[in-house]
Amino acid sequence: MCESASRVDGGGVHDDSCAVSKGSLGACATLALLAMLALALGCQSNGEAADPVAFAEPSKQVSPPLLSRTRPLMSTVFRIQVDSPPTNAENVIRQAFEEIEHLETALSEWREESDISKVNALAGKKSVKVGDDTLRVIDAGVDVSMWSRGAFDLSWAALWGLYDFRPDSIKIPTPEEIKPRLRLIDYKNIRLSKKYKTVFLKKRGMAIGTGGIAKGYALDHAGAILRGGGVDNYMIFGGGQVQVHGERDGRPWRVGIQHPRDPNVYFAALESTGASFSTSGDYEHAVFDGSGNRWHHIIDTSTGRPADKSLSVTIMTAEGIYADALSTAAFVLGPKKALKMLRRIAYPAEAVIVGADCKVYMTPKAKKQIRLNVELVDGRLPNCKP
Numbered sequence: 001m002c003e004s005a006s007r008v009d010g011g012g013v014h015d016d017s018c019a020v021s022k023g024s025l026g027a028c029a030t031l032a033l034l035a036m037l038a039l040a041l042g043c044q045s046n047g048e049a050a051d052p053v054a055f056a057e058p059s060k061q062v063s064p065p066l067l068s069r070t071r072p073l074m075s076t077v078f079r080i081q082v083d084s085p086p087t088n089a090e091n092v093i094r095q096a097f098e099e100i101e102h103l104e105t106a107l108s109e110w111r112e113e114s115d116i117s118k119v120n121a122l123a124g125k126k127s128v129k130v131g132d133d134t135l136r137v138i139d140a141g142v143d144v145s146m147w148s149r150g151a152f153d154l155s156w157a158a159l160w161g162l163y164d165f166r167p168d169s170i171k172i173p174t175p176e177e178i179k180p181r182l183r184l185i186d187y188k189n190i191r192l193s194k195k196y197k198t199v200f201l202k203k204r205g206m207a208i209g210t211g212g213i214a215k216g217y218a219l220d221h222a223g224a225i226l227r228g229g230g231v232d233n234y235m236i237f238g239g240g241q242v243q244v245h246g247e248r249d250g251r252p253w254r255v256g257i258q259h260p261r262d263p264n265v266y267f268a269a270l271e272s273t274g275a276s277f278s279t280s281g282d283y284e285h286a287v288f289d290g291s292g293n294r295w296h297h298i299i300d301t302s303t304g305r306p307a308d309k310s311l312s313v314t315i316m317t318a319e320g321i322y323a324d325a326l327s328t329a330a331f332v333l334g335p336k337k338a339l340k341m342l343r344r345i346a347y348p349a350e351a352v353i354v355g356a357d358c359k360v361y362m363t364p365k366a367k368k369q370i371r372l373n374v375e376l377v378d379g380r381l382p383n384c385k386p
Helices: 032-036 089-107 115-121 132-147 154-159 175-182 214-228 320-333 335-344 364-369
Strands: 022-026 067-073 076-082 190-193 198-201 234-238 241-245 251-259 262-272 274-281 298-300 310-317 350-355 360-362
Touching: 067 089, 076 089, 076 214, 089 115, 089 132, 089 214, 115 132, 115 198, 132 154, 132 190, 132 198, 132 214, 132 320, 154 175, 214 234, 214 241, 214 274, 214 320, 241 251, 241 320, 251 274, 251 310, 262 274, 262 310, 262 350, 262 364, 274 320, 298 320, 310 320, 310 335, 320 335, 320 350, 335 350, 335 360, 350 364, 360 364
Parallel strands: none
Antiparallel strands: 022 298, 067 076, 076 234, 190 198, 234 241, 241 274, 251 262, 274 310, 310 350, 350 360
């Protein structure tokens, strides 16, 4: 499983952008928002799945092309796009990709030599000294676990292997298979020492998974390298996470939010000159059983079953590391509890949430910034079925 909201291992293909929460199979929904990331009218994708799509107001002039580069990393495809690129842009982009690759070696639970794998292997036995990046990601993960009271739980990975969402090999666990794993999920049993730079999992069988937080952290580092190299106008996309900085053709970047039941429609957009976005949705890595029930990878770790209180959640924050985890937590909590959490915590984050009833909920600031592309009916998305 990948993360919780936790996201679960879809079997074979490991999308580290997922995570499981104490109440969710946290599917890292490809940024519903990803889609319209301010690419601009006239720009075309290269056919890759989950590629950002152009989104702009109708105009008589086509926006100039972007410098766009992609690289497969962290079990997904990262894309960096630069507007008005300086002469050294190619070199700086290469350095940004190299940093993401470096982070993958430390943070991937799928690599035996990674810090995370070492921590999991010694769960219940001894603490493990880890690098600064691992320490930062686990610390932030515990933050969001506490803020959400376990709706996002960094120790979701005890559910690994129970689900398989590949269409040709669907696997759904029984309650009897899930129950013993749930006892191993509790972020309060993660012991972290900043002084000694160590991590210890108190119970044997525990495991942490960074799928629902590592990609956002990678975007933060890649963005810092771009800005440090003089690349000020950029968009980075990777596994449901988007970070923007500066402008696209003289205006803020625009990030579209996908309709959770129509992949061809972006029902709204948010604009920014500097922010990170993350979307979690039940339409990503979803399969249907013989009875027509939808199974997706954002798991509610309190039940071990897919979270069912939301259809999609888009979070906008200053840092990708928190956007990533908070979108999973909010998805599992459901609209009302999620908005309550965001009001309660000190960390500023805005949200656009589509509830299980298709109603759209927003934080006050998001409500002021959002640009709706459809007309809501009694506050609900048109053409939306739970």
